[in-house]
Amino acid sequence: MRLLPAWLQHYRRADLRDDALAGTITAILLVPQALAYALLAGLPPEVGLYASVLPPLIYALMGSSRTLAVGPVAVAAVMVASALQQFADGDSARALAGALWLALLSGGFLLLFGFMRLGWLSYFVSHPVLSGFSTAAAITIIGTQIPALTGVNGDRQAAFFSFIIDITPRLNDTQLSVVAAAAATITLLLIGRFRLAGWLRAIGLSAPLATLATRMMPLVIVASALLISSHVDGARYVAVVGDIPQGLPPLSISFLWLDGWQGLIGSALLIAIIGYVESLSVARILAIRRRERINPDQELLALGATNMSAAIAGGMPVAGGFSRSMVNFDAGARTQLAAIITATWVALAAFALTDILAPLPKLVLAAIVVVAVTQLIDFKSLWRTWRYDRRDGLAQLGTLLGVLAFGIEPGLLLGMALAIGLYLQRTSDPHIAVIGQVSGSEHYRNIHRHSVTTWPALLLVRIDENIYFANAPAIERQLMDLIAQAAEAEHMVLVLSGVGNIDASGLEMLESLAQGLGDAGMTLHVAEIKGPVMDRLAGTALLNTLGNSHIHLSTQAAVDHLLGESQKSATN
């Protein structure tokens, strides 16, 4: 690994102004969000601040993305909450130590995967599953904010549906003052996000200035809420953030002395995978815009170290967040220096602002969470996926409903298993085409889709899938049926252009097929075996049975050979 990150080695002074401005703007958005995500995770609000200082600094030194902003993110926060609910069972000291363990373990997993170059493991969270998961996680998160937004007491429940069933009857106790304040805050935040820039430009502000003002909206709302709350002693009416310890805690590993941390391993693995997948997607989206490359294995190492630093800095699991990174990117960040400046501001806030933040109503933070995660909800993608591919759609829908019905982790696992199971099911009865020659070419295609030339003595069959244990019996059955239908066929040519791999079960099936065809007086030929498959087959009983004269480079070569042979036998 290099000693200095690439962005620092070639730092251009011209980028300094952009980075400083972007870092400052991001910090403004980040402080309230950090508090909110910590509360979402069921932790004291200051934990969100701690996780926003050291981790982004580590990422800035190790990560391969120039603009990914790392810190507490909503989905990881709700996964932490779900993991700690049973583990800590209301004991807040235990929850805090558990969160640090989760950060340490998920960081450890990521480092391990990085060293073992197992980045491909994360590919097994398919786009549809990730999309279904994000939508369901966002809905679950919004559910968890209902108590804070209504003043009703609600037990945390593992799953959204049971949470809703549990809380619905209690909504009679809704505190109107809380709901009104929450509704006002959400409305203002939504206006800030979707309308304000347009209005400001309509009254003549320049576009950059309008955008800047829009960005400041959450800050304005938080500041106003603080002013009002401290003026009227808001704590009498609504739940407030309360005292936050001043400053940053010293680096510490005292959390390591926690009983039963082993129970968090599974959750940590899931948090690591989801955090990594989310970070990598965001990093790649940003990299494409700037034509940069992301190194997936480097990202594993960087995010692993980042999470381990979050553990000893008293924080919580972190990842590259979508909204955080987009703000940073849109604000003009050029390099990770912006992230370093953000982290500095947050550290200053932890020293200077904690007293000021005490009277902040929690409902304001809840409103910020709700508005932030709303953009994760995407039902259109479900419809789009379904239309293109039923199996993908089923996996996405299964993940979505699984998370809502059974909770964050079981739903995610269900979705991943569903995606893999459906893929395997698809390959278990593959497409097999009888093919013929496209006239005027040496190209062979499906006789049912193209007008092609065929010969009664030749049965040309193309197998469109790897031949492996899960489909070898189905392929054998399909081939047997084709043979039974082709009464005049003397030779069967298997065209293996679509076969990238033949495993031991597939080999056995082909051997018994060659045997069976021989007994029935037909010969088996193969064509277009790919190099890697041929390498493996060399020296097997199958190739010895077939002999070199039955193995052809191309379908055309097989046809030429066999037609020549039958002409010869016709002449004799």
Added chain:
Amino acid sequence: MRLLPAWLQHYRRADLRDDALAGTITAILLVPQALAYALLAGLPPEVGLYASVLPPLIYALMGSSRTLAVGPVAVAAVMVASALQQFADGDSARALAGALWLALLSGGFLLLFGFMRLGWLSYFVSHPVLSGFSTAAAITIIGTQIPALTGVNGDRQAAFFSFIIDITPRLNDTQLSVVAAAAATITLLLIGRFRLAGWLRAIGLSAPLATLATRMMPLVIVASALLISSHVDGARYVAVVGDIPQGLPPLSISFLWLDGWQGLIGSALLIAIIGYVESLSVARILAIRRRERINPDQELLALGATNMSAAIAGGMPVAGGFSRSMVNFDAGARTQLAAIITATWVALAAFALTDILAPLPKLVLAAIVVVAVTQLIDFKSLWRTWRYDRRDGLAQLGTLLGVLAFGIEPGLLLGMALAIGLYLQRTSDPHIAVIGQVSGSEHYRNIHRHSVTTWPALLLVRIDENIYFANAPAIERQLMDLIAQAAEAEHMVLVLSGVGNIDASGLEMLESLAQGLGDAGMTLHVAEIKGPVMDRLAGTALLNTLGNSHIHLSTQAAVDHLLGESQKSATN
């Protein structure tokens, strides 16, 4: 479904003698084996007899194999033992009812799979996994017989390794009389199986007579053991079978009133799958020899009904056994009438022989089990598999060691997961070849393996795997690397002859690739899209972006088009 089985509709009188003889010989072998497998399952010996009467009759009426012999089998028996160990915890009445539930549930699963045509689910037990599992199950079974063969007390343990660790220190208490008798029995059985026929022929017996005498060997051993044991009051020295209730029990469903049967569902599913896979393999091996066809879905229904009948007949889970079926087949069975005759003999034995069998030493039954399962042990296949395909070999070894280390069910599940995981891992970083024209043909092959013609402006790339979520990122990375190396390339042609399927994640990747190439001033073309893939792609953004002029039937067509185009632009 037809009312009469095919073999009965067209029964030839000429087959009657063969069937009667084969049925009788099989019965002779079956009676002691049925007792032994019941003991192996941790059940009273007579349960093995009950399971050998009604179930084969049901299979004879419903099955699609003419010679498969159904009854208690060793692997299913040890799976029953493993499932009931925790469930019954030494309560023999509970174990008995549990065994009936296992038969009922596994029968129910098979019927359900049959009605839903889910026979392909069984394909997911690959040959290597099944082979590793059989070997490990046989070793485990031999382990469980050590107490009976040595007179040492041994706790049943879930897994072979812990069993061995547990029993080794106790082997000091070995009873020499038991070991001597067991060694003699095993030796005689092995001689009967491997040597006797040769010796008899050497002294002038005809081959059929010698084979018949060999078949009678277990009967001779059992009869001698009974004679000796009743003469010297064997129960004083060794454990004996003891009183067996006379006759067959009435059909009964009283076992249904069992608490906690739900705990057996998982085990029943595994027993169903393994029993089905074993039965189907045996049936197919026999069918190939007689050129008959096996209907996998019909087999599901038949074995389902067979197991449910075993439950109400007071038996245990049954399957088509390898040794049982081979004896039946070798003895000349033509149809399922032989199985009906066997079942009749076993029923008669249950009425007539139970008193006589009481003094039979259990060590004789243990010896029969050991000799029977020895033929399941196959390490050569492990080596063969490993040499052909490392991943298959790993799955086989993993199953073998998993069963020995963690027990029958966890080991099997581990093996299945390993096989699937390794297959997916293989597809997750697929082979991608840059191709060129084989001279004098329209065939295109890997530039590194064949001497081919290429054109600097054209980058022809063949992808040898479906494009799906688990490999889309790796394919993108490989393509990007190829593009970076091909500095002069103006057009990239993706040859999709090896792609049987593109899922939503794959589509997204291709869309972003088309976009990226466009930005870089290159054009993307595709060739040899298979029919089913094209159907799915129709109407997607990708095809709209590409346009018809960038989609080519064959690689040759793409090359002709692109070379024509560059000539035109060169002329202009």
